[in-house]
Amino acid sequence: MSLTSRTLLLIALIVLLANVGLWSSDPLFRQLWLIPAALLLFGLAVEGWRQRRVGIEVAMAGDTRARLGRPLDLVLNWRASRATTLRFMAAGPAGVEIEPRIYTLRIGPDGAASHIAGLAVGLGRAGWPPLRGRVRGLFGLAWWTRGFRIPGEVRVEPDALGMARRAGSFAGGASRRALAGSGAELHELREYRRGDPLRSIDWKASARLGRWIARDRFAEQHLEIMLVLDIGRTSGIAISGLTRLGHYVNAACRFAEHAAQNEDRVGLVTFADRPLAALVPAHGLAAIMRLRTTLAAATSLPRESNPLPAAARVLAMCRQRALVVLMLDLDDVGSHGQLGQAVRLLRPKHLPVVCGLLSPELFDLRDGTARRWLDPFVSLAAAEQIARLRAGAAALRQLGAPVVLTAPAQFEETVFATYDRMRARRRV
Numbered sequence: 001m002s003l004t005s006r007t008l009l010l011i012a013l014i015v016l017l018a019n020v021g022l023w024s025s026d027p028l029f030r031q032l033w034l035i036p037a038a039l040l041l042f043g044l045a046v047e048g049w050r051q052r053r054v055g056i057e058v059a060m061a062g063d064t065r066a067r068l069g070r071p072l073d074l075v076l077n078w079r080a081s082r083a084t085t086l087r088f089m090a091a092g093p094a095g096v097e098i099e100p101r102i103y104t105l106r107i108g109p110d111g112a113a114s115h116i117a118g119l120a121v122g123l124g125r126a127g128w129p130p131l132r133g134r135v136r137g138l139f140g141l142a143w144w145t146r147g148f149r150i151p152g153e154v155r156v157e158p159d160a161l162g163m164a165r166r167a168g169s170f171a172g173g174a175s176r177r178a179l180a181g182s183g184a185e186l187h188e189l190r191e192y193r194r195g196d197p198l199r200s201i202d203w204k205a206s207a208r209l210g211r212w213i214a215r216d217r218f219a220e221q222h223l224e225i226m227l228v229l230d231i232g233r234t235s236g237i238a239i240s241g242l243t244r245l246g247h248y249v250n251a252a253c254r255f256a257e258h259a260a261q262n263e264d265r266v267g268l269v270t271f272a273d274r275p276l277a278a279l280v281p282a283h284g285l286a287a288i289m290r291l292r293t294t295l296a297a298a299t300s301l302p303r304e305s306n307p308l309p310a311a312a313r314v315l316a317m318c319r320q321r322a323l324v325v326l327m328l329d330l331d332d333v334g335s336h337g338q339l340g341q342a343v344r345l346l347r348p349k350h351l352p353v354v355c356g357l358l359s360p361e362l363f364d365l366r367d368g369t370a371r372r373w374l375d376p377f378v379s380l381a382a383a384e385q386i387a388r389l390r391a392g393a394a395a396l397r398q399l400g401a402p403v404v405l406t407a408p409a410q411f412e413e414t415v416f417a418t419y420d421r422m423r424a425r426r427r428v
Helices: 005-022 034-052 203-209 244-261 285-296 307-317 338-346 360-367 375-398 408-424
Strands: 056-061 065-067 071-080 084-089 096-098 102-107 112-120 124-127 131-136 142-148 153-157 175-180 185-191 213-221 224-230 265-271 275-282 323-327 351-357 403-406
Touching (some): 034 142, 056 142, 071 084, 071 102, 102 112, 203 213, 224 244, 224 307, 244 323, 244 351, 244 408, 265 285, 265 307, 275 285, 275 307, 307 323, 307 338, 351 375, 375 403, 403 408
Parallel strands (some): 065 153, 224 323, 351 403
Antiparallel strands (some): 056 071, 084 102, 084 131, 124 153, 131 142, 185 213, 265 275
């Protein structure tokens, strides 16, 4: 129970009346304060009895599915047997951050809805925790504490690519490239150029026109792609509102959808100190849904990550040359570290692409204004960390592995652009 300002004012007036009565010579006036005090206690007793007889029901309305990293609107439908005023502060399900705000609404038999703004930050299913609120009494003397249980659960899934979001950024179907004299579908006839293979010459067209004419045909390419995600200890570090694992999962799911548009086959390996989940490369909607289901169950594990066993697992799963996209922490980036050894292991047969996140908070710490004596040392440490990450990325490039090291806001687009560029250049 919490007294309202009205009740506190009445108590102050009763105390004042009692003090005045102490200085009065009239015995009746001395006992006058007992009347409002008794009325106040009686009113509180009536309120307490009545609020227990008010039935209040709450249920979740709308879609219970949320996309990782996206805001969502949680709607709670309230209904009471009698008109009353309710006040509460929502506590969201695990994996959903709720805006810290007090909600006050008038509910009755007709019902009322409260909209709660949240942000999906963790994968998985979670039910609502017990919610505690306060009901305003009949006379407005006190707020009476009540507990509520909200049925149902919220399911946070990896984000989807969204055709509307990426409309026009890539063409559907297999990627095609005009190659001289190869493939099965004719692209065009053109003048023969020095260096074109002899098989590209169209002899009939050359004889008819009296000059050398070459054929260009479309060559379709369907790549094999392995997504390798780190779910070890460092994947639970938060960057820009999401954990590293959250950014990896969203980028991997959207990347798989993008690759599926080109009819490429996509596989998956998650690892910490050893390989965990593994999916053989496949194409089509069923393969994408299987990958999304696997990543939706991924959680950060309190273990130190080692990419070497994961690289060995990729070698065992992929018999032909593949594009291996590693999404992991780039702290161990030396050529002689575990990540460098993993790149060396993959490099002869496959093309590894190392993708890591560069925290914007590091730049804020490096460039921030010093206000305390410790701030210059924090700035130097942040600058050293940024330089170390960039130097490690350069070392990986020297080993022949392209590196994506960028902030979360540009992470997905940079990974997509790297993939499209390698596909166009036929690096795989």
